[in-house]
Amino acid sequence: RSSYFWLCNALDVYCPVQWEYGRLNLVYTVVSKRKIIRLVEAGAVRDWDDPRLFTLTALRRRGFPAEAINNFCAKVGVTVAQCTTEPHMLEACVREVLNEQAPRVMAVLEPLRVTITNFPAPHKTLTIRVPNFPADESKGFHEVPFQPTLYIEQSDFREVPDKGYKRLALGQPVGLRHTGYVIAVQNIIKDTNGQVKELEVTCTKSEAAEKPKAFIHWVSDPLVCEVRQYEQLFLHKNPEDSTEVPGGFLSDINPDSLYVIEEALVDRSVYGAKPFTKFQFERLGYFSLDPDSTNAKLVFNRTVTLKEDPGKA
Numbered sequence: 499r500s501s502y503f504w505l506c507n508a509l510d511v512y513c514p515v516q517w518e519y520g521r522l523n524l525v526y527t528v529v530s531k532r533k534i535i536r537l538v539e540a541g542a543v544r545d546w547d548d549p550r551l552f553t554l555t556a557l558r559r560r561g562f563p564a565e566a567i568n569n570f571c572a573k574v575g576v577t578v579a580q581c582t583t584e585p586h587m588l589e590a591c592v593r594e595v596l597n598e599q600a601p602r603v604m605a606v607l608e609p610l611r612v613t614i615t616n617f618p619a620p621h622k623t624l625t626i627r628v629p630n631f632p633a634d635e636s637k638g639f640h641e642v643p644f645q646p647t648l649y650i651e652q653s654d655f656r657e658v659p660d661k662g663y664k665r666l667a668l669g670q671p672v673g674l675r676h677t678g679y680v681i682a683v684q685n686i687i688k689d690t691n692g693q694v695k696e697l698e699v700t701c702t703k704s705e706a707a708e709k710p711k712a713f714i715h716w717v718s719d720p721l722v723c724e725v726r727q728y729e730q731l732f733l734h735k736n737p738e739d740s741t742e743v744p745g746g747f748l749s750d751i752n753p754d755s756l757y758v759i760e761e762a763l764v765d766r767s768v769y770g771a772k773p774f775t776k777f778q779f780e781r782l783g784y785f786s787l788d789p790d791s792t793n794a795k796l797v798f799n800r801t802v803t804l805k806e807d808p809g810k811a
Contacts, residue, residue: 520580522571524588526730527552528738528747542751543731549799550731550755560728561776561786561801562588566595585730589802596776596784596801601630604642604675604715605764605779605798607725609649611696612716615684617646618701623719628676628767640767644677648718649763655697657686664711666697673704673713675780680707715780720763723796725785727757768796776801 499516506513523529528537529552537543537551546553549560557567570591574583618624624644631637650666659667666672671682685698730752737747768777773789783804788797 517578520577522574523580523582524552524585525582525735526585526732526737528732529553530738533738533747536748537731540748542748549726550728558774559786559788560799561596561774561784562592563595563599563776566592569595582736590805592802593784593805596778600776600778600784601637601640602628602632602778602780603640603765603768604628604717605723605725605762605782605785606649606651606715606717606720607759607762607782608652609717609761609763610652610655610694612648612650612681613696613698614646614648614681614701615698616700620646626676628765640765642676642717642765642767643719645718648674648716649720650714650716652694654714655683655694657694665714671702671707671710673710674701675713675715678704680704680710715782717763717765719766721766721769721796723762723764723798725759725762725798725800726788727759727800729755729757731755762798764796764798771796778804 499518502516503513521529527550528534534543534546534551534553538545538548543550547555547559549556554567558564566588570588573587573591574581625641626644627639628642629635629637629639654672655666656663657668659670663670666681666683668683668686671680673680679701680703681699681701683697683699686694687696687698689695732743732747732750733752734742734750736742737750740746743750764779768775768787771777771787773787773791775787776784777787777798778784781804784801785798786801788799790797
């Protein structure tokens, strides 16, 4: 500022009053360009658009809509003081926008094979119409195949359920979303290590079965895709604070900030989508198609999780 006033005085021109506004900081990250350059040079992140950063290019790649970022900035406001904000405020703005913009599809991140032994059409594929936006069916549908072999999340089955567990278990049927069927476990197949590798189940039309406690998502004849899940880049809230991180911010990198699932499964309706297209994977979160995607394999970045239901079991 002193050089600015010197120049104005030397030129004998009016010096307007200046207001310096505080930088918008977020916890568990750094937004200084000098520090981001050091992160890139150290190999802690891939580049300026690494989705773990909070640069605009990184937020775009992760799937944050521009409207959500603008809404967040409007809510936080402008102040002359330095302020630090929790990322969950930004994530809430993202969910609010994507809830209206991102069509729903089904995907399974940790697949468990399921075989329906009494499939109603054993020699052909049934087609299920799934609404893109269940709350507003006027926005259209997409079709997914329904076959005797399908895949569910490993976490949606428990051989020995805890008290209060509502999903699939021996003696506890569960509904398959959008199909109108309820499945019940008849046989558990394990590998040589004793791990469950397949379930044999029977299905019953919903109107002929007792109402299940829960409905789960599934995929059948899916595409294999890669899913990248992100957590905060740093272990401590304020990585630039020497009292909190004596070794400096580069020593505080979270080794689990990126988790890659190489063989997740997603329904075929997403094929042909363009990079940066957003979807809601039912029951899992919002995901954006990454530019690294190819015709042979799609790559998705998890934008944000769904708002957690504390009663989910």
